[in-house]
Amino acid sequence: MTGKTLYDKIWDAHLVDQAQDGTCLLYIDRHLVHEVTSPQAFEGLRMTGRTVRAPDKTIAVPDHNVPTTPGREVVANMTEESRIQVEALDKNARDFGINYYPVSDVRQGIVHIVGPEQGWTLPGMTVVCGDSHTATHGAFGALAHGIGTSEVEHVLATQTLIQKKSKNMKVEITGKLAPGVTAKDITLSVIGQTGTAGGTGYVIEYCGEAIRSLSMEGRMTVCNMAIEGGARAGLIAPDQTTFDYVMGRPHAPKGAQWEAALSWWKTLYSDDDAHWDKVVTIRGEDIAPVVTWGTSPEDVLPITGTVPAAADFSGGKAEAAQRSLDYMGLTPGTPLTEIKVDAVFIGSCTNGRIEDLRAAAGVLKGRKLAPGVRGMVVPGSGLVRAQAEQEGLDQIFTDAGFEWRLAGCSMCLGMNPDQLAPGERCAATSNRNFEGRMGRGGRTHLMSPVMAAAAGVTGHLTDIREFMAETV
Amino acid sequence: MDKFTKITGIAAPLPLVNIDTDMIIPKQFLKTIKRTGLGVNLFDEMRYDDTGAENPDFVLNQPAWRAAEILVAGDNFGCGSSREHAPWAIKDFGIRCVIAPSFADIFFNNCFKNGILPIALPQEQVDVLMKDAEKGANARMTVDLENQVILTSDGEEIAFDVDPFRKHCLLEGLDDIGLTLEKAAAIDGFESQMEQSRPWV
Numbered sequence: 211m212t213g214k215t216l217y218d219k220i221w222d223a224h225l226v227d228q229a230q231d232g233t234c235l236l237y238i239d240r241h242l243v244h245e246v247t248s249p250q251a252f253e254g255l256r257m258t259g260r261t262v263r264a265p266d267k268t269i270a271v272p273d274h275n276v277p278t279t280p281g282r283e284v285v286a287n288m289t290e291e292s293r294i295q296v297e298a299l300d301k302n303a304r305d306f307g308i309n310y311y312p313v314s315d316v317r318q319g320i321v322h323i324v325g326p327e328q329g330w331t332l333p334g335m336t337v338v339c340g341d342s343h344t345a346t347h348g349a350f351g352a353l354a355h356g357i358g359t360s361e362v363e364h365v366l367a368t369q370t371l372i373q374k375k376s377k378n379m380k381v382e383i384t385g386k387l388a389p390g391v392t393a394k395d396i397t398l399s400v401i402g403q404t405g406t407a408g409g410t411g412y413v414i415e416y417c418g419e420a421i422r423s424l425s426m427e428g429r430m431t432v433c434n435m436a437i438e439g440g441a442r443a444g445l446i447a448p449d450q451t452t453f454d455y456v457m458g459r460p461h462a463p464k465g466a467q468w469e470a471a472l473s474w475w476k477t478l479y480s481d482d483d484a485h486w487d488k489v490v491t492i493r494g495e496d497i498a499p500v501v502t503w504g505t506s507p508e509d510v511l512p513i514t515g516t517v518p519a520a521a522d523f524s525g526g527k528a529e530a531a532q533r534s535l536d537y538m539g540l541t542p543g544t545p546l547t548e549i550k551v552d553a554v555f556i557g558s559c560t561n562g563r564i565e566d567l568r569a570a571a572g573v574l575k576g577r578k579l580a581p582g583v584r585g586m587v588v589p590g591s592g593l594v595r596a597q598a599e600q601e602g603l604d605q606i607f608t609d610a611g612f613e614w615r616l617a618g619c620s621m622c623l624g625m626n627p628d629q630l631a632p633g634e635r636c637a638a639t640s641n642r643n644f645e646g647r648m649g650r651g652g653r654t655h656l657m658s659p660v661m662a663a664a665a666g667v668t669g670h671l672t673d674i675r676e677f678m679a680e681t682v
Numbered sequence: 683m684d685k686f687t688k689i690t691g692i693a694a695p696l697p698l699v700n701i702d703t704d705m706i707i708p709k710q711f712l713k714t715i716k717r718t719g720l721g722v723n724l725f726d727e728m729r730y731d732d733t734g735a736e737n738p739d740f741v742l743n744q745p746a747w748r749a750a751e752i753l754v755a756g757d758n759f760g761c762g763s764s765r766e767h768a769p770w771a772i773k774d775f776g777i778r779c780v781i782a783p784s785f786a787d788i789f790f791n792n793c794f795k796n797g798i799l800p801i802a803l804p805q806e807q808v809d810v811l812m813k814d815a816e817k818g819a820n821a822r823m824t825v826d827l828e829n830q831v832i833l834t835s836d837g838e839e840i841a842f843d844v845d846p847f848r849k850h851c852l853l854e855g856l857d858d859i860g861l862t863l864e865k866a867a868a869i870d871g872f873e874s875q876m877e878q879s880r881p882w883v
């Protein structure tokens with residue numbers, strides 16, 4: 211008998227029912243909810259007289275559409291659109307008795323940062339949310355993915371999801387990372403290599419020495435972007451790093467339950483003889499600090515590269531590349547380090563955690579944003595913000611000329627007034643560089659927090675390795 | 683979900699091809715937090731002029747068809763985005779059945795999730811029904827899902843196909859949630875077993 215992958219094990223542990231055609235009913239351990247994709251789902255429950263089956267397993271927090279400026283506890287200070295959605299979530303959380311972190315709560319933040327921070331996300335769980343970056347929680351060895359509004363309602367009412375099983379894909383990052391290379395560079399490099407559809411139909415398990423050496427926060431950055439690689443979810447097997455992170459969090463098990471949980475969690479790994487439908491191996495030493503040049507997350511190049519030409523690509527990609535170059539206002543052959551930036555955004559569920567802020571602040575300490583460059587730091591949660599202030603990071607950011615904002619998704623999706631202006635070029639730590647994503651006409655280059663900070667100081671995309679060598 | 687068994691009502695003729703989801707419900711109405719209330723904006727751009735006044739030429743504004751429950755339309759109905767707001771708007775207006783030569787795939791699926799019956803028929807048969815619909819309020823059409831047949835106001839019968847499983851769901855008023863709730867015992871069983879095996883969840 212062949213062994214099981216981690217995905218197989220979690221799947222089997224949550225299978226409620228399997229129909230003849232292979233359609234499965236999967237039990238959901240944690241359902242995360244935010245203000246933008248949930249209102250119609252709650253309305254559906256009201257219309258049909260249904261209730262939330264497991265309110266204790268349902269956690270709501272407004273994040274996508276909330277302002278990140280002071281005074282937002284007063285809903286009158288929100289735009290009409292934000293106010294309606296936030297008030298709807300307030301009411302739904304109250305009416306249905308689910309766990310809730312309102313904007314006024316210090317624990318409020320981006321749903322994918324709050325879940326792990328509060329210990330809601332645990333190894334071996336199934337976690338869903340009406341948001342594609344739910345993949346983040348896979349860092350704990352939890353099967354986590356995004357769902358649509360009809361499915362949100364389905365999970366609220368039944369605590370299950372109708373699913374068909376995906377295939378297994380292994381992404382192994384061997385060896386060690388070079389100095390200046392981060393989790394963000396790993397995840398972008400994987401997408402650069404496999405493409406945005408490379409993971410379609412698969413659940414990816416990331417493994418290898420380079421992944422093992424990452425902190426939990428780095429692992430979350432890696433899994434966060436599994437979705438950009440087309441995968442249904444990303445997973446990393448739990449280990450001592452995971453257990454250390456989880457222990458003592460508000461909703462983590464305690465005492466005897468902790469011991470019981472731990473002994474099960476320790477069985478959550480892929481067996482040596484498990485079957486993989488696809489395997490990708492990348493040497494950690496080969497990964498360079500990278501940036502994106504185009505409008506797809508697969509448009510990844512080492513910072514030492516030059517802007518490609520459409521002719522470098524074949525098939526439909528050539529056309530797409532030309533469209534990207536036009537939109538991004540780039541000339542083929544330009545060294546990436548000569549691309550000037552107008553803005554720096556540090557935040558999002560990819561890189562809005564305390565380690566990300568520390569890394570960026572480490573680069574910015576005693577330095578300033580280049581003239582004409584605007585910078586914004588949006589901590590991923592109120593607790594991340596408080597921690598950063600305790601460490602004096604806010605001072606470093608504001609001294610450097612950055613705005614120090616309140617927690618939320620902010621410019622990552624530009625739903626509220628935090629947006630790029632048309633043509634404005636931004637070094638961003640978020641996960642999507644689509645046309646108009648951060649504001650109509652805005653141009654996004656994705657990169658790690660240290661690279662974004664360095665770009666802010668020099669005013670152009672910058673190789674963090676040279677930056678550190680020159681300015682130490 | 684509301685059951686769909688048999689309806690007898692007014693059919694509105696809309697002989698246009700490629701009616702997309704933007705025509706059904708334009709994007710400025712997507713900011714809503716509700717799925718009801720969209721009926722007034724169904725076909726907004728065709729139905730109202732720039733000042734918001736009703737366009738008297740549009741079929742659903744004419745006295746004969748204001749209370750239509752069936753829509754007869756042209757080829758490729760519901761193409762465009764995947765927004766569930768399109769079937770929500772149709773349903774909210776009061777239309778429960780759409781008949782056309784063909785439908786866009788996602789829209790077609792979304793209809794069943796929302797208690798609407800989409801019927802695809804060959805062009806000649808749609809033409810017959812279109813003529814019947816043009817007769818207005820005195821000509822009532824019947825759509826009988828149980829027997830899979832449409833009756834024109836003259837008593838002409840037109841049979842139609844429907845996926846047996848979806849038919850069952852519509853007849854019983856079962857949406858995905860309703861279907862899953864039929865397995866409530868299995869979910870209960872899973873939860874009580876989980877209290878033993880993974881009590882910390």
Ligand code: SF4
Nearest residue numbers: 343558559619622623
């Ligand atoms: S930070 Fe960006 S990617 Fe993450 S949940 Fe918010 S909008 Fe989505």
